[in-house]
Amino acid sequence: MKIKDQFRFILQNMKKNKIRVFMTVLATAMGCAFLIVLASVAFGLHDSIVSDMLENRTINEIEVVGSEEGQGITDQDIAKFEELEGVRAVTRQKFVQQDAVYSIDGFEANAPTVAAHFPSEIASGVELAEGRLPEAPNEVVVGHHFIPSLTPAEGNPDEFYNEEGLIKEELQFDGDVIGQTFTMEIAKTDGDQETTQEFDVKIVGVMKAPGREWEWDQYVYITDDLLGELEAFTGTPGAALMDPSTFEDVSAEEVPYDQVTVIASDLESVKNVSEQLEDQQYMSYSIVNEMEQMNTLFTIAKAGLIFIGTIAILIASIGIYNTMTMAVTERAPDIGIMKAIGASPKVIKRIFLLESSYIGLIGAAIGIAAAYVISILVNFGLPLILEAAFNEEMPAGLQFSSIPPLLIVIAVVICLLVTILSGLRPAKRATEIDVLKAMRREI
Amino acid sequence: MIDINQLSHHFTLGKKGDLTSLSVLENISFHVRAGEIVTIVGRSGSGKSTLLNLISGFIRPTQGEIIIQDQKVSEFDESEFAAFRLQHMGFIFQNFQLIPSMTAFQNIELPLILKGISEQARKKMTIEMLKKVGLENFSGHYPSELSGGQQQRVSIARALVLEPPLILADEPTGSLDSETEEDLLRFIQELNKEMGITFLIITHDDEVAGIGHRTITLADGKMVESGVFS
Numbered sequence: 001m002k003i004k005d006q007f008r009f010i011l012q013n014m015k016k017n018k019i020r021v022f023m024t025v026l027a028t029a030m031g032c033a034f035l036i037v038l039a040s041v042a043f044g045l046h047d048s049i050v051s052d053m054l055e056n057r058t059i060n061e062i063e064v065v066g067s068e069e070g071q072g073i074t075d076q077d078i079a080k081f082e083e084l085e086g087v088r089a090v091t092r093q094k095f096v097q098q099d100a101v102y103s104i105d106g107f108e109a110n111a112p113t114v115a116a117h118f119p120s121e122i123a124s125g126v127e128l129a130e131g132r133l134p135e136a137p138n139e140v141v142v143g144h145h146f147i148p149s150l151t152p153a154e155g156n157p158d159e160f161y162n163e164e165g166l167i168k169e170e171l172q173f174d175g176d177v178i179g180q181t182f183t184m185e186i187a188k189t190d191g192d193q194e195t196t197q198e199f200d201v202k203i204v205g206v207m208k209a210p211g212r213e214w215e216w217d218q219y220v221y222i223t224d225d226l227l228g229e230l231e232a233f234t235g236t237p238g239a240a241l242m243d244p245s246t247f248e249d250v251s252a253e254e255v256p257y258d259q260v261t262v263i264a265s266d267l268e269s270v271k272n273v274s275e276q277l278e279d280q281q282y283m284s285y286s287i288v289n290e291m292e293q294m295n296t297l298f299t300i301a302k303a304g305l306i307f308i309g310t311i312a313i314l315i316a317s318i319g320i321y322n323t324m325t326m327a328v329t330e331r332a333p334d335i336g337i338m339k340a341i342g343a344s345p346k347v348i349k350r351i352f353l354l355e356s357s358y359i360g361l362i363g364a365a366i367g368i369a370a371a372y373v374i375s376i377l378v379n380f381g382l383p384l385i386l387e388a389a390f391n392e393e394m395p396a397g398l399q400f401s402s403i404p405p406l407l408i409v410i411a412v413v414i415c416l417l418v419t420i421l422s423g424l425r426p427a428k429r430a431t432e433i434d435v436l437k438a439m440r441r442e443i
Numbered sequence: 444m445i446d447i448n449q450l451s452h453h454f455t456l457g458k459k460g461d462l463t464s465l466s467v468l469e470n471i472s473f474h475v476r477a478g479e480i481v482t483i484v485g486r487s488g489s490g491k492s493t494l495l496n497l498i499s500g501f502i503r504p505t506q507g508e509i510i511i512q513d514q515k516v517s518e519f520d521e522s523e524f525a526a527f528r529l530q531h532m533g534f535i536f537q538n539f540q541l542i543p544s545m546t547a548f549q550n551i552e553l554p555l556i557l558k559g560i561s562e563q564a565r566k567k568m569t570i571e572m573l574k575k576v577g578l579e580n581f582s583g584h585y586p587s588e589l590s591g592g593q594q595q596r597v598s599i600a601r602a603l604v605l606e607p608p609l610i611l612a613d614e615p616t617g618s619l620d621s622e623t624e625e626d627l628l629r630f631i632q633e634l635n636k637e638m639g640i641t642f643l644i645i646t647h648d649d650e651v652a653g654i655g656h657r658t659i660t661l662a663d664g665k666m667v668e669s670g671v672f673s
């Protein structure tokens with residue numbers, strides 16, 4: 001019997017019981033759509049998070065926390081890091097351990113101060129919005145948010161801010177900061193008494209705004225030399241506001257960096273560099289590590305959701321089993337006649353299996369179409385609902401549901417497998433129909 | 444054409460633990476030559492249908508062998524027997540056994556579909572067969588829209604469409620009136636003469652038995668006579 005004829009046979013048979021077949025297809029479609037939509041959430045969120053991570057510059061950064069013995073990173077270590085294969089730059093920063101007060105023309109700001117190695121910062125991808133890098137020891141670069149944080153030195157601080165928590169426009173510092181000289185006030189203590197000293201710093205550059213809206217860069221980036229001057233004044237490492245006598249020795253060479261970041265030349269190198277660092281007994285951390293963990297987590301989540309979805313299809317398969325069993329029972333006399341004439345059991349089995357897988361396939365097709373529609377609605381509607389409910393804007397590009405081809409393949413395979421399995425027994429029963437009994441209408 | 448050697452059959456009745464064996468056929472042996480019309484007669488319950496069902500492969504003999512066209516069909520498995528039936532045997536049943544949801548045309552076409560013949564060839568052969576049994580104007584009729592005689596002609600057309608060398612018939616005239624019965628018998632003799640088709644026909648009816656070149660008589664599962672019907 002030709003496949004084409006088997007198919008025509010199936011269609012004829014299905015037409016005889018349109019409503020029953022339709023209901024079964026509907027149940028299968030619902031199961032399939034349920035599986036896809038459910039799993040699509042894990043796929044969508046995973047995609048969103050990964051693309052979010054990849055957009056971030058920090059993706060090929062490896063933060064080196066220290067050696068495994070608990071020692072900090074010094075210039076010696078940094079020289080080693082720069083030798084490693086696949087390293088583009090090594091940024092290192094020492095924080096000034098007190099909030100310095102910067103002031104100019106009746107404006108002032110408390111700002112965190114950090115000593116950075118500017119060539120490696122630039123090599124790592126940091127960019128200046130305007131100006132240039134420091135050349136002289138007292139030249140500094142300020143973060144994008146440094147200027148907006150300047151407030152009038154006089155007056156009631158409570159009145160500086162508007163309803164949104166920002167400094168009122170008329171009170172903001174306007175004018176060009178490049179080339180301006182600020183005074184930087186640093187305090188020191190000898191245990192009892194605090195004294196302050198003013199240092200002149202000249203702003204020569206302003207950093208570009210950070211990649212994300214919520215990131216806040218109010219730092220003042222100073223040179224190593226200036227940090228040295230500050231430390232000489234306070235007598236403490238990192239110019240900490242502490243009694244110098246509690247420290248043993250202050251030689252700049254031995255003070256470890258507060259933050260060391262190795263920037264790999266590309267994403268592929270991150271793993272390699274991480275491993276080399278590990279081999280050399282350094283403790284490091286990169287987003288790639290985190291991503292691997294996250295991928296595992298999402299894979300488990302996806303598998304779990306697909307499993308739950310499969311249960312829905314299994315439930316639908318009960319319907320298919322029922323439909324096929326009834327079809328076999330109803331058609332038993334016809335099957336008996338066909339067997340008598342010379343239809344082989346194989347052909348009969350194939351016809352019924354084909355019928356149940358056909359139901360599964362149509363169900364899957366409808367289910368996939370429905371899942372796409374639901375997915376689009378979810379991606380479009382859910383942010384609107386959440387925004388209305390929480391009065392907060394959703395991050396752009398956030399996708400709740402995504403249906404990759406892989407998910408479609410998985411769903412179709414599961415759907416077909418389940419429907420074929422559920423058609424197996426009825427099909428077998430059809431082959432076992434006794435010709436004589438069927439012809440006597442005893443079944 | 445057909446060789447039956449020491450064929451015995453018994454049915455097993457009852458439930459597990461309380462089985463009884465009912466012997467229906469005992470040690471039957473006979474031979475049917477190609478081109479013969481052989482009729483089988485005997486009282487009700489003598490085992491005629493059982494014998495034909497064994498030859499058709501619908502049930503399996505307890506003992507003995509059946510050889511059709513030099514093939515030991517009694518050793519075939521179900522698939523092999525199905526293929527053999529399609530190829531070598533046509534069937535005419537007392538109550539026609541047409542598929543009610545199929546038209547006359549589709550019923551006759553069925554064996555051709557099972558054989559895997561192309562749609563074009565099928566159509567030609569089916570129409571030819573419809574003409575042969577005089578039903579060319581009824582091709583779109585469902586069995587319920589045909590008279591008993593017409594239904595039997597559709598079933599004969601279905602049996603003949605693949606041109607099998609052997610046709611088995613279990614009381615083919617059982618549901619027909621005497622006039623249609625005569626038509627049918629004439630047709631059978633015609634097919635036998637013109638196409639050399641071998642017939643094995645079970646009957647209660649003397650008139651039907653009379654068309655046989657030879658008659659086999661069964662009584663209580665035993666063959667009591669094989670000869671020209673008188």
Ligand SMILES: Nc1ncnc2c1ncn2[C@@H]1O[C@H](COP(=O)(O)OP(=O)(O)OP(=O)(O)O)[C@@H](O)[C@H]1O
Nearest residue numbers: 454456465467485486487488489490491492493494
């Ligand atoms: N499937 C079966 N199971 C058990 N016993 C059966 C079965 N089929 C037939 N028999 C028995 O076998 C015997 C022969 O039956 P069979 O149908 O061959 O008779 P028959 O000669 O065709 O009778 P009739 O002329 O009434 O059709 C009967 O006694 C019947 O009860």
Ligand SMILES: [Mg+2]
Nearest residue numbers: 491492493613
């Ligand atoms: Mg009988």
